[in-house]
Amino acid sequence: xxxxxxxxxxxxxxxxxxxxxxxxxxxxxxxxxxxxxxxxxxxxxxxxxxxxxxxxxxxxxxxxxxxxxxxxxxxxxxxxxxxxxxxxxxxxxxxxxxxxxxxxxxxxxxxxxxxxxxxxxxxxxxxxxxxxxxxxxxxxxxxxxxxxxxxxxxxxxxxxxxxxxxxxxxxxxxxxxxxxxxxxxxxxxxxxxxxxxxxxxxxxxxxxxxxxxxxxxxxxxxxxxxxxxxxxxxxxxxxxxxxxxxxxxxxxxxxxxxxxxxxxxxxxxxxxxxxxxxxxxxxxxxxxxxxxxxxxxxxxxx
Amino acid sequence: xxxxxxxxxxxxxxxxxxxxxxxxxxxxxxxxxxxxxxxxxxxxxxxxxxxxxxxxxxxxxxxxxxxxxxxxxxxxxxxxxxxxxxxxxxxxxxxxxxxxxxxxxxxxxxxxxxxxxxxxxxxxxxxxxxxxxxxxxxxxxxxxxxxxxxxxxxxxxxxxxxxxxxxxxxxxxxxxxxxxxxxxxxxxxxxxxxxxxxxxxxxxxxxxxxxxxxxxxxxxxxxxxxxxxxxxxxxxxxxxxxxxxxxxxxxxxxxxxxxxxxxxxxxxxxxxxxxxxxxxxxxxxxxxxxxxxxxxxxxxxxxxxxxxxxxxxxxxxxxxxxxxxxxx
Numbered sequence: 001x002x003x004x005x006x007x008x009x010x011x012x013x014x015x016x017x018x019x020x021x022x023x024x025x026x027x028x029x030x031x032x033x034x035x036x037x038x039x040x041x042x043x044x045x046x047x048x049x050x051x052x053x054x055x056x057x058x059x060x061x062x063x064x065x066x067x068x069x070x071x072x073x074x075x076x077x078x079x080x081x082x083x084x085x086x087x088x089x090x091x092x093x094x095x096x097x098x099x100x101x102x103x104x105x106x107x108x109x110x111x112x113x114x115x116x117x118x119x120x121x122x123x124x125x126x127x128x129x130x131x132x133x134x135x136x137x138x139x140x141x142x143x144x145x146x147x148x149x150x151x152x153x154x155x156x157x158x159x160x161x162x163x164x165x166x167x168x169x170x171x172x173x174x175x176x177x178x179x180x181x182x183x184x185x186x187x188x189x190x191x192x193x194x195x196x197x198x199x200x201x202x203x204x205x206x207x208x209x210x211x212x213x214x215x216x217x218x219x220x221x222x223x224x225x226x227x228x229x230x231x232x233x234x235x236x237x238x239x240x241x242x243x244x245x246x247x248x249x250x251x252x253x254x255x256x257x258x259x260x261x262x263x264x265x266x267x268x269x270x271x272x273x274x275x276x277x278x279x280x281x282x283x284x285x286x287x288x289x290x291x292x293x294x295x296x297x298x299x300x301x302x
Numbered sequence: 303x304x305x306x307x308x309x310x311x312x313x314x315x316x317x318x319x320x321x322x323x324x325x326x327x328x329x330x331x332x333x334x335x336x337x338x339x340x341x342x343x344x345x346x347x348x349x350x351x352x353x354x355x356x357x358x359x360x361x362x363x364x365x366x367x368x369x370x371x372x373x374x375x376x377x378x379x380x381x382x383x384x385x386x387x388x389x390x391x392x393x394x395x396x397x398x399x400x401x402x403x404x405x406x407x408x409x410x411x412x413x414x415x416x417x418x419x420x421x422x423x424x425x426x427x428x429x430x431x432x433x434x435x436x437x438x439x440x441x442x443x444x445x446x447x448x449x450x451x452x453x454x455x456x457x458x459x460x461x462x463x464x465x466x467x468x469x470x471x472x473x474x475x476x477x478x479x480x481x482x483x484x485x486x487x488x489x490x491x492x493x494x495x496x497x498x499x500x501x502x503x504x505x506x507x508x509x510x511x512x513x514x515x516x517x518x519x520x521x522x523x524x525x526x527x528x529x530x531x532x533x534x535x536x537x538x539x540x541x542x543x544x545x546x547x548x549x550x551x552x553x554x555x556x557x558x559x560x561x562x563x564x565x566x567x568x569x570x571x572x573x574x575x576x577x578x579x580x581x582x583x584x585x586x587x588x589x590x591x592x593x594x595x596x597x598x599x600x601x602x603x604x605x606x607x608x609x610x611x612x613x614x615x616x617x618x619x620x621x622x623x624x625x626x627x628x629x630x
Binding site: 031032035036039040042043044046047049050051052053054056057060068069072073074114115117118120121122124125133136137140142143144145146147148149150151152153154155170171173174175177178181205206207210231234235237238241242252253254256257260267270271274277278281282285289293296297 | 341342344345346348349350352353355356357358359360361363364367416419420423424426428430431434436437438439440441442443444445446447448451452453454455456458461462463466467497501502505506509529554557558560561564565579582583586587592595596599600602603606607610611
């Protein structure tokens with residue numbers, strides 16, 4: 001708190017310091033280097049905290065149940081094998097994987113199509129309607145999905161979709177709509193009105209404008225929303241837990257949980273299963289890191 | 303897909319709206335209203351139907367159901383406010399509410415400074431920091447289930463990697479039943495949630511820092527302002543928007559946190575890690591008391607809304623333009 005009064009005099013500080021400039025400058029540089037070193041050390045410690053558990057998981061997945069308990073868990077010695085990977089793949093993980101792909105792709109496509117179309121209609125409309133729709137969406141955004149699992153379970157059960165992949169697709173798409181529309185809206189709104197009007201004057205219908213102007217121009221925001229929603233759906237645990245039951249309809253996060261129930265003591269198998277489930281995301285991350293990062297943060301930074 | 307002609311119900315509000323809408327808007331429209339209306343129906347209706355049926359209707363159901371007793375199969379029984387009065391005298395539920403707030407509060411205190419420091423760190427120009435930034439994001443790729451199972455193996459008191467380190471480096475405090483001990487379970491959960499979410503918030507702060515115009519720092523440096531003071535008088539005020547967004551997501555997220563706790567401790571030992579969302583889940587799907595679970599759901603929902611709106615209000619967020627202040 002003692003720094004506050006000095007800051008008030010901030011604009012004058014430069015003038016007062018001018019005569020004694022040379023020395024503090026050198027001091028500054030040394031300080032800079034020191035703080036850079038401290039930052040490096042602390043940053044590296046966090047890096048170790050991030051990587052060590054993942055390294056442990058990778059190493060453990062390459063053990064067998066026997067060597068897992070006997071070998072040093074942090075050093076890759078004492079016999080490594082990939083046998084657990086094929087074990088878990090054949091024990092049902094492949095099926096969970098396919099389910100996850102189906103649900104994620106369906107959800108992403110539905111969300112993108114619906115949200116972009118809705119955003120387009122909102123900007124083409126009177127501010128009154130847009131305002132009402134916006135308020136409705138923001139309201140839904142503030143309600144945590146955890147609070148809705150009981151009614152969602154009841155609705156899904158009543159319409160006969162309990163324990164189906166469709167139940168997951170519908171609920172997760174609905175949950176993704178508010179965020180998606182709000183992100184897309186802020187993007188679509190910036191598309192120059194003149195472009196739309198020009199097409200309109202040339203006699204293009206609303207859907208021509210949408211298909212040949214809005215969709216191509218919105219590609220960056222579509223990528224952002226697709227990655228954000230795709231990640232959320234791929235990793236969602238709660239809705240599959242509540243809305244599905246049988247192994248044949250389990251998606252990966254739930255499947256992993258079921259694995260732990262069955263293979264509880266076979267840690268290498270569980271670690272292998274976790275790693276297999278994350279492979280598609282790692283590939284995507286490496287292949288398109290920039291879009292990925294934008295997809296992760298774009299939601300908060302809209 | 304419904305067309306204009308077969309949905310007379312929707313033309314009602316539409317017509318009313320057209321009458322009231324200001325003239326200039328209509329003047330801008332070269333296309334007739336019919337084309338607009340059909341496009342609106344096709345473009346907006348599916349979204350509103352899906353959203354309405356699976357988000358808005360559930361909200362109503364949760365509120366209504368909280369006044370009924372229902373075991374999932376039999377008939378609904380109206381019980382007035384008795385589920386609600388039960389909540390206010392239910393020591394387990396009230397305790398879970400306490401744990402929920404404690405978890406959210408501690409999570410915010412732990413994660414915010416850490417994320418901010420790391421975000422500012424990786425926003426630096428040095429090339430190695432870009433590599434660090436890319437690696438920092440790795441936890442975001444793992445599902446919560448994956449993270450839970452990974453840490454379960456690591457924290458295992460007999461065969462886990464952490465206990466091994468404790469034994470071989472003679473750090474006996476590391477050999478603990480982290481998730482099974484009543485004094486450590488909640489703090490372990492806090493640490494795991496931080497491990498999972500600090501990367502995301504680091505990313506937010508990194509981007510927030512990148513958006514601060516460099517001229518502000520140059521001006522401050524010219525005036526001889528020390529880096530520490532630059533942090534307090536340039537960085538921190540300029541990050542206000544990021545802090546609001548990050549804190550809101552962080553607090554609402556931890557208030558509704560469920561997955562890791564359900565998988566790793568299921569509320570235990572005792573009810574030291576039993577949070578409200580878990581209490582609600584068990585009331586509904588283990589005890590099949592859907593009415594009472596709805597009370598807990600409504601409480602959870604109201605907390606989420608109040609905290610989100612409260613944080614936005616409290617911090618004077620809403621004038622988005624101020625985010626860019628200082629830029630010509």
